[in-house]
Amino acid sequence: MGATLIGVILASALWGVTCVQVWMYYTNYPKDPWHLKALVAAVFISDTVHEILICHSIYTYLVTNFGNGAELGIIVWSILIEVLFSVSIILRSRSFLALRVWKFSGKNMYITAVVVLLVVGEFISVLYYTGRAYNLKTYAELAALQGPSMTINALGAAGDVVIAVSLCTMLHKSRTGFKRSDTMVKRLMLFTINTGLLTSICAIASLISIAASPNTFIYIAFFFMMGRLYSNTLMATLNARRAIRTAGTSEEAMSVSLPGVGVPPSRSMNLTVRVDTTRELTRDLRRDEVCMF
Template sequence: MASMTAMTVATETSVDEQLQVDLIISELPGSYGSILLGTFGGLLLFGLSVHQMYRYLRSFSQDAMYIRSLVIAVMVFETAHLIATMHTCYFYLIQNYSTPLALQDGVWSLDSLPLLSGILIIISQVFFVRRASLIGPRERVVAIIVAICLAGEFGFTIAAVIRAFIPPAKRAVRLLSTAGLGMASTADLALTLVLFFAILGSRRGRDRSESETLADRLQLYIINTGLATTVCNILAFFTALTLGIDSLVWVSFNIITTRLYANSLLAVLNSRELRGMEFFVSENHSITLTGPQFEDPANLWNAPKRSAGSFSEKFDLILVPEKAAWRTV
């Protein structure tokens, strides 16, 4: 009798486990399948970021140290975030391919994604907050509000990472991550609107360059304003808010958004013009000084200008004549 009872319990347990496994597998496309697709897209955008960083280091090697440090920090955390997403896919879809129940457990790479994303958002948005604040007094107020939103986003991110290591964590982490995405989306939207209308106003009444293409205008209004990042962040927020607790579609959007932050930052830096000042020494020789325009902070941070009067009007140029060499015979 006891053996029959034990067999019945074991059978019921195995049936429950099988039902649980079937449920996990049926939800795989919307969970870790979404992360896999986000990782693929993130790899493409990471390659673009590497190319942009190469262009930046070649063209703007004389940039201020804090700007170059900002770029290097962004790429370091981008690489760490990429490694974490690839490890997440490998751990769940390859290493535990034959153990579907492992999909319910956490792993360090997945748990660290919110922290890495939060740090990348803060570093990248510091540049755009400073850029917006240089446009004018009203934009400076918006920049302060955005900075407060970013501080709130980072707070929710830290809380989500800590909560991820205290089981059961799935629902609490989802709630905290959604709140953080909401704060980040609000900050992105505010900055995008400010930069979009500032660029639009700065170009009103000006003749377009003959060399300017449609691709250049698309980059100016979609990438350089952060519009692409804002759209992806809002999609991540709404999918996290509306889809089921087991859905990880929002994580795939968040992976793409994280890559776009680096792309936008480097695109803005690389789109600055290396205008120079040319001095004619003789009929066949001239000297060109590149970079004096970056003495103006608005030029350094590529902030849109409302009028030509915002350009730097002067800089100091000291010419030292070469001393004649004397030799005693």
């Protein structure tokens, strides 16, 4: 139960981070389209309900049933219901990332199809797991669902890796040769890797803990944090747009030597030409912020 308590504490801290990020989003991006604002609201509501449910579960075990060791093996209803809200967060966040891959890849159906299949596969696996677990009473019975649980985490980790690799590959191909534009591309690649790294690590850690200790609560701690990491990934992606756009918009000066007109051939005129190096990628950021960064 100690691992579950730690998971609730960390998930609660991440919920606080989500609150700050949601406030920053609505403050800094009041002109975003309504469907994007609705997405943020839906994720935040699901995140909050999930927080209430996991707090209820740990309160039931450690306070309501304090001193009653037999109750620790009984599944509290909120433990099962929270899975649905967690997967709703993951589904919305993954769908947003899949749409971003589709737009950023020039509507490449093959890459997008792989991402969508992983997202749908994970969602179906969670529904199957929840349906099987709903009628169970003890954690000893829940251990029989080790296979579906491992499948969920494996698909989650694979989806994060595919999304990160796809976006980094496309960003690498979009380099222009201009220093400032390439710097922006590098920042985008680093941001993509960082946002997908935590969710991948959490999914892999949950997968390992299920395989190594299926009869303990260790994997539950990671699963409590999973949805929270996805909601923060979504919010970080949305809130980073302004900083990334600013980094990508610049002008660079070039010194061009042109032959003088009406002067001796041995002399030349040095003209400073302002060349706008704003990449098409930056214009895309302004035009289609919803599906990009």
